Amino acid sequence: MEKKLLWIILPVLIFVIIGFFIGFQNKLNPPEHGTTSQIDTKIEVEENDKFCETDNDCVYVPTWCSECSCGDFVNKLYQQKHIDKYNEACKNLVSKKCNIQCLEFAKCIANRCTRAY
Secondary structure, three states, X not given: OHHHHHHHHHHHXXXXXXXXHHHOHHHHOOOOOOOHHHHHOEOOOOHHXXXXXXXXXXXXXXXXXXXXOOOEEEEHHHHHHHHHXXXXXXXXXXXXXXXXXXXXXXXXXXOEEEEEO
């Protein structure tokens, strides 16, 4: 009885360990540059970079390697920082062109750059 139980538990345990390894592989290892998995790379925008006093403080930054994204808005002082992060994360990526129309514009609301329609 114990051998039967062992032969049931062992394969399940191995399957779970392999599943965790495969599932978290992208979290542990970023996608290779120039691959399609790079399209799903999101460039995080820190909340501190969104601080603003007027609408003119806010500018657009890309946040996904995919061209089918409307990005986000940050204080213009941090725009180059985010463009550099985008260029590093998305270098060598070749993807399809996207005809997405982003109708949002930058607005400073409660001292935070945000999107408005």
